[in-house]
Each structure stands twice: as structure tokens, then as C-alpha cells.
Amino acid sequence: MTPRAPEDWHRHGLRSPEEVADIISERIAGASDASAPAGAEHDEPSYADFLGEQV
Numbered sequence: 286m287t288p289r290a291p292e293d294w295h296r297h298g299l300r301s302p303e304e305v306a307d308i309i310s311e312r313i314a315g316a317s318d319a320s321a322p323a324g325a326e327h328d329e330p331s332y333a334d335f336l337g338e339q340v
Contacts, residue, residue: 300308
């Protein structure tokens with residue numbers, strides 16, 4: 286596979302694998318600002334709620 290330059294990821298609006306690993310490790314450690322899913326802040330139904338309605 287061809288090595289990617291860091292700007293290639295950002296050019297397409299993506300995060301590099303290293304950035305994704307950092308984000309995941311921060312969330313696991315509890316250091317992230319995102320403590321709750323976005324839908325919970327706005328009382329939006331989650332995908333799990335949607336599936337529950339379908340059953």
C-alpha cells in the first residue's frame with residue numbers, strides 16, 4: 286500500500302489512523318469532552334430506540 290501524507294487525510298475530510306487512535310484512547314480514559322452521545326443532549330431518539338420501535 287502506498288504511504289499516505291498527513292495532508293491526504295485532511296484533504297478528504299478524514300482523520301488519520303493515528304488521530305482516531307488518540308480519540309479512542311482519550312474516550313476510554315474519560316478525558317474527552319464528549320461524555321454522552323450527541324442525541325442524548327437534544328432528546329433525539331437513538332438508533333437503538335428506532336430498532337426497539339421496529340420490533
